[in-house]
Amino acid sequence: MRRARCAVIAIVAPLILACGRRADLVITGGMVWTGLSTGRAQPGAVAVANGRILAVGDSAEIARFVGPRTAILRAAGGLVMPGFADGHTHFIDGGFQLAAVNLRDAATPAEFIRRLKEHAGGLKPGEWITGGDWDHELWRGTPPPLPRRDWIDSVTPHNPVFVNRLDGHMALANTAAIRAAGVTAGTVTPSGGEIVRDPATGEPLGIFKDQAMALIGRAAPEPSPEQRDSALARALAHAASLGVTATAHMSASWADLAAYQRLKQAGRLTLRVAVYLPLDQWRAVAESVARTGQGDDWVRIGGVKGYVDGSAGSRTALFFEPFSDSAGYAGLMQHSDAELRAWIGGADSAGLQVAVHAIGDRANALLLAIFDSVARAHGARDRRFRVEHAQHLRTREIPRFGARRVVPSMQPYHAIDDGRWLAKRIGPVRIRTTYAFRWLIASDAPLAFGSDWSVAPLDPLLGVYAAVTRRTLDGRHPGGWVPDQKISVGEVLRAYTYGNAWATFMEQKWGALVAGRYADVVVLDRDLFAVPPESLGGVKVRYTIVGGNVVYKNP
Numbered sequence: 001m002r003r004a005r006c007a008v009i010a011i012v013a014p015l016i017l018a019c020g021r022r023a024d025l026v027i028t029g030g031m032v033w034t035g036l037s038t039g040r041a042q043p044g045a046v047a048v049a050n051g052r053i054l055a056v057g058d059s060a061e062i063a064r065f066v067g068p069r070t071a072i073l074r075a076a077g078g079l080v081m082p083g084f085a086d087g088h089t090h091f092i093d094g095g096f097q098l099a100a101v102n103l104r105d106a107a108t109p110a111e112f113i114r115r116l117k118e119h120a121g122g123l124k125p126g127e128w129i130t131g132g133d134w135d136h137e138l139w140r141g142t143p144p145p146l147p148r149r150d151w152i153d154s155v156t157p158h159n160p161v162f163v164n165r166l167d168g169h170m171a172l173a174n175t176a177a178i179r180a181a182g183v184t185a186g187t188v189t190p191s192g193g194e195i196v197r198d199p200a201t202g203e204p205l206g207i208f209k210d211q212a213m214a215l216i217g218r219a220a221p222e223p224s225p226e227q228r229d230s231a232l233a234r235a236l237a238h239a240a241s242l243g244v245t246a247t248a249h250m251s252a253s254w255a256d257l258a259a260y261q262r263l264k265q266a267g268r269l270t271l272r273v274a275v276y277l278p279l280d281q282w283r284a285v286a287e288s289v290a291r292t293g294q295g296d297d298w299v300r301i302g303g304v305k306g307y308v309d310g311s312a313g314s315r316t317a318l319f320f321e322p323f324s325d326s327a328g329y330a331g332l333m334q335h336s337d338a339e340l341r342a343w344i345g346g347a348d349s350a351g352l353q354v355a356v357h358a359i360g361d362r363a364n365a366l367l368l369a370i371f372d373s374v375a376r377a378h379g380a381r382d383r384r385f386r387v388e389h390a391q392h393l394r395t396r397e398i399p400r401f402g403a404r405r406v407v408p409s410m411q412p413y414h415a416i417d418d419g420r421w422l423a424k425r426i427g428p429v430r431i432r433t434t435y436a437f438r439w440l441i442a443s444d445a446p447l448a449f450g451s452d453w454s455v456a457p458l459d460p461l462l463g464v465y466a467a468v469t470r471r472t473l474d475g476r477h478p479g480g481w482v483p484d485q486k487i488s489v490g491e492v493l494r495a496y497t498y499g500n501a502w503a504t505f506m507e508q509k510w511g512a513l514v515a516g517r518y519a520d521v522v523v524l525d526r527d528l529f530a531v532p533p534e535s536l537g538g539v540k541v542r543y544t545i546v547g548g549n550v551v552y553k554n555p
């Protein structure tokens with residue numbers, strides 16, 4: 001029996017030669033979820049050697065791999081599963097955010113102003129204040145007021161301020177920042193953007209949306225490489241503490257890519273990253289890949305990332321019908337259809353993977369049509385187009401994801417956040433196919449989950465809670481907001497593990513606990529399949545392991 005099993009392991013993973021090998025690490029006493037199905041976890045153990053999974057089995061089988069130098073981790077009944085992969089982050093921005101002013105939960109304009117004043121007090125004159133992630137939807141008023149520069153000028157006289165809304169689709173500049181950028185009443189509004197102005201004088205009031213944000217953003221100094229490296233290091237420590245072992249970094253800059261490479265060289269990376277550079281730079285990305293390759297299993301150029309529209313929160317998502325609370329206005333396109341076609345076609349012909357942001361139903365339909373026409377023109381290939389967010393879909397678009405193997409790369413936390421106010425913005429009919437997790441899975445879409453950090457919290461367990469319960473953050477939907485679209489724990493975990501591996505062409509390397517794959521493993525303090533749904537968000541990470549190394553432990 002023992003010999004037969006060894007033979008089986010040798011056939012499954014001939015390079016590993018599991019028989020007779022000693023493990024570097026064994027994780028015992030847990031409930032093991034391998035990630036190969038959406039079924040429940042089973043009692044078991046995992047053996048790791050040379051940074052890879054050596055074997056998964058029951059405790060007795062795995063005990064054979066224990067030698068004198070094997071480290072033993074005790075899971076104590078908790079869940080042992082593949083590390084969480086986050087399919088959509090702005091990872092290094094997240095690291096900057098960890099040290100930036102926090103406006104996310106400023107519940108009133110007065111609190112918003114107080115926090116900026118306090119933060120400015122600790123800075124040198126001339127230093128910029130960025131980040132922030134404010135949310136005016138928390139404030140009283142119908143509609144809630146957008147912040148204005150005259151609210152904050154007196155508390156930030158010596159520091160340019162350019163703080164963004166949490167969705168990243170609009171930002172508030174103070175007068176110092178507007179001056180530094182040379183923006184005046186006479187500045188022309190860039191297409192695909194908006195400058196909120198005084199109706200009488202045309203003077204900017206402080207809010208810049210989408211493509212207009214660059215008018216101010218480009219005046220802010222670029223962080224130095226050292227600052228970027230420390231932001232990345234902060235982000236890595238945060239990710240490790242949350243069990244995140246891989247991510248796709250969307251809309252990354254070349255400077256971000258260089259930071260990953262520096263930390264990899266220094267042996268400081270504790271997560272695998274696929275970097276998606278801007279779509280309109282596809283030629284430079286293709287040249288870089290042709291010159292030096294895509295990278296390795298730690299840092300890879302995943303492809304390119306573009307935008308169709310904006311966000312529902314900023315009313316810049318593109319819909320077929322107008323917003324329900326904004327007469328006649330149906331959102332905007334950040335780029336023309338022709339531009340998008342040319343860029344996506346160019347990137348695809350260069351063999352790059354293409355990921356594009358689409359939120360509104362019309363943005364999604366338009367993007368799927370472009371993907372179809374590019375695929376038809378260039379012929380069959382394993383291209384794995386990605387739609388980032390895929391938030392509002394008409395019923396007829398849903399089956400197209402499964403049929404064409406297009407990845408809906410979605411963020412469940414957004415559902416319980418946006419669910420607080422989306423019904424008033426888009427009405428009762430369109431919300432039925434908003435964050436349509438259940439229907440996408442039913443139509444066999446290759447679903448991948450993530451957070452959109454720093455737009456939303458990085459914690460994947462909050463995402464698990466959100467997708468399973470769909471309970472909005474305001475507590476007003478205890479049975480779930482649009483409950484038809486709830487999915488099971490196993491389905492959510494698949495989207496957070498294998499789903500992201502597939503979406504980045506890494507499914508043979510990680511995303512499941514299978515002999516030969518990288519030992520990227522997380523151990524939780526409880527079995528997610530056994531805790532009540534409302535408690536899912538409170539489950540804690542006990543160990544995070546990447547490439548066989550324990551990179552986080554919570555004793």
Ligand SMILES: [Zn+2]
Binds near residue numbers: 089090452
């Ligand atoms: Zn994003």
